[in-house]
Amino acid sequence: MVKLTGSYEINAPRETVWHTITQPESLQGCIPGCQRLEDVGDGNYEAAISAQFGPVRGSFNAKVSIRDWNPHESYRLVVSANGAPGFVNGEAFITLTEDGGVTTVNVDGDGQAGGLLARVGQRMMENVSRSMMDRFFGCLAESATKG
Structure with missing residues (x-):
């Protein structure tokens, strides 16, 4: 089991950040290795992702669900991905707070x-997963601040 926590400051209002992190176009552009992200309805997506975890590289078919929507405040992200190198299952609770436009x-x-x-x-899974999460939120921050 890999535990991941993180906190990311984005220089944009909460509504802008919420819009950015819930739009399929933004997500596809920011998920490292994402080749396709398709909205299949009701907060569910199907994705094709190429990823490398240390010496292991491969393609994955993923199912992504956004649950427990609390608009502009929080949601739960559930991911299940399978490919030749194995599988990855994960869940994250994401919250947004704003202070002075940040x-x-x-x-x-x-x-x-x-x-x-x-x-x-x-250890390698944690490091690679953290790196991918940092890249993802860095990209989203850039997208949100571009307006």
């Missing part, structure tokens, strides 16, 4: 991997 996005999540990915080792 929005803080807090992430509290965990995930697990199986197959070859699990044999890479937990």
